[in-house]
Amino acid sequence: MEYRLLGGSGFMVPALSFGTATFGGGTDFFRAWGATDVAEAKRMVDLCLDAGLNMFDSADAYSVGMAEDILGAAIKGRRNDLLISTKATFRVGKGPNDVGSSRHHLIAACEASLKRLGTDHIDLWQMHGFDALTPIEETMRTLDDLVRAGKVRYIGCSNFSGWHLMKAQAIADRYGWTRYVAHQAYYSLLAREFEWELMPVGIDQKVGTVVWSPLSGGRLSGKIGRNRVVPAGSRHAQLGTMGPEYPQEQHYDIVDVLQTLAEETGRTIPQVALNWVLRRPTVSTVIVGARDEAQLRENLGAVEFVLTPEQVARLDEASYRPPTYPYWHQRRTSSDRNPPPFK
Template sequence: MKYRLLGRSGLAVSELCLGTMTFGNTTSEADSIEMIDRFFEKGGNFLDTANVYVSGRSEEIVGKAIKSRRPETVLATKVRFATSNHPNGAGVSRKHIMDAVDASLQRLGTDYIDLYQVHVWDHATPIEETLRALDDLVASGKVRYIGCSNFFAWQLMKSLAVSDWNRYVRFVSIQPQYSLVSREMDREMLSLCLEENVGIIPWAPLGGGFLTGRYTNEEPTSGRLTSKQGESSWQNRATANNFAVLEAVRSAAKELDKTPAQIALAWLLQRKGITSPIFGASTLEQFEENMGAAGWTMPDAVWNRLDEISALPSEYPNRFIAKFARPFPQL
């Protein structure tokens, strides 16, 4: 397992991050703890959860699993969504952040969180209030670094500007949806993160299971893709372009003697700007398969084929800018 610095921080995280959204739900507590143990045995150190995963049960299981290895763990969790039905039980106001972080710390059985992330933008709360509260948490020692998730590029840039202007702690990372079948962040977010040195830790790197290669053109009757709404719904995934990408992934898997899931994850591991894809697993078998994405290098020709077939169509203003790119003489 290789390690990478998270954004412009000095925090070293494993090239794969273990997501824990299924822990306490489709993954039993025993298998969840076994998964974390195996992850550390293979060199992993980066775990991601959220206070709303299985109504806090995921955090409880993660806390139990890392109790004896807290110093070596890079622990990430999130705040934003409703944890109660009272008016201040959601969002990223100072009140909700302060209440939520203490509740997460109690469930996790620790006195600090390595990476505390805003789960999604809150239109009701000024970003200045959110960042000041997060800055206070870092100053208090309850949080070490801060990040965000599911932001527009302008929201991330505004946040960074507010932090810089007020000398608040900065977001070191963003957690966006990103995979071979979901490359929307290529439009603006990826270039912004490269420019500002913000770490990218993608969620749904397998497209909600679509890129595992288990699916055909027939609508599935089990699994995440049976959802009728959300990012991983069959309606969102079952497009002609996505099936073309899936076929390319299957072809690459056969060529390299890997599984489609390993190919999809390995493509991300070699994508410039990506720090650590967050993979989840419902079973120990899925976990072992996904871990097989690390420790080898995809040939450039195969990587380029996957990149080309999954790329977004040329759009304004990118094609306009490319047309009038300023030429430079050879030096």
């Protein structure tokens, strides 16, 4: 397994992390993802550690805490062998303060996650979404307090816009508080809008990207494509499209190129799609999930090869989407002063 620095920190994380949204299946939504129990989770953890994948990502909102409960049970007795990243902000109860990034909620959420996970610290704690009702100063001060207390080692955010992230960093710098070193974001061949603003901000602010849903909810699994309909019972069939609708023909074109490259490299379509994401700027780690051992082993194989520049260029061309304003205007009128994050 390759290990990379997380953003501008000195914290090394594996190129692949394991996502636990499939643990528990405590709600209809998460049951469509999976319903891994403790025994299965222990086996998944074993396989990951054997492969050098030592970071496990969760959230208090996954199956209303069940995912953290199961992860905690699965890693009992070997906490020092691995890294834990988890998240808070989304609603976890019916009360008016059971949601958001206020001091009240974050302190309670952190203590609850520590208890469920059976640990005294969280290696990477991320705000699951932006809370526009809580002053950013309140959130960043609370996070800094938790870092100073030793309950959290590093902090990150998730699903922020560029200005959300930049304002939080500016406030942290103003007061000498802990900065975000990670942004957990949706990025794939079907979600390249991440490159328009969030990737440049990540480069500028030394924020590492923790990629979620690199296969776009199964749309890049190889099971969907030209003359291949959505499989019955799949997560995509149950929950629908991940993100906005993508032009169907271009989706099929991308899958066609993935199929060709899979044949050229002797790999599978998901492995090629994951490998493409792994090589992009700012990407520190890519979260992979799995319903079973076979799927996990396949995903782990994504780090075993490197696509050639020519192969990457073919995927870039097939997945290209014209940027929205003001990015198309910047590229058209002042690309020399506003270069894209990569060529």
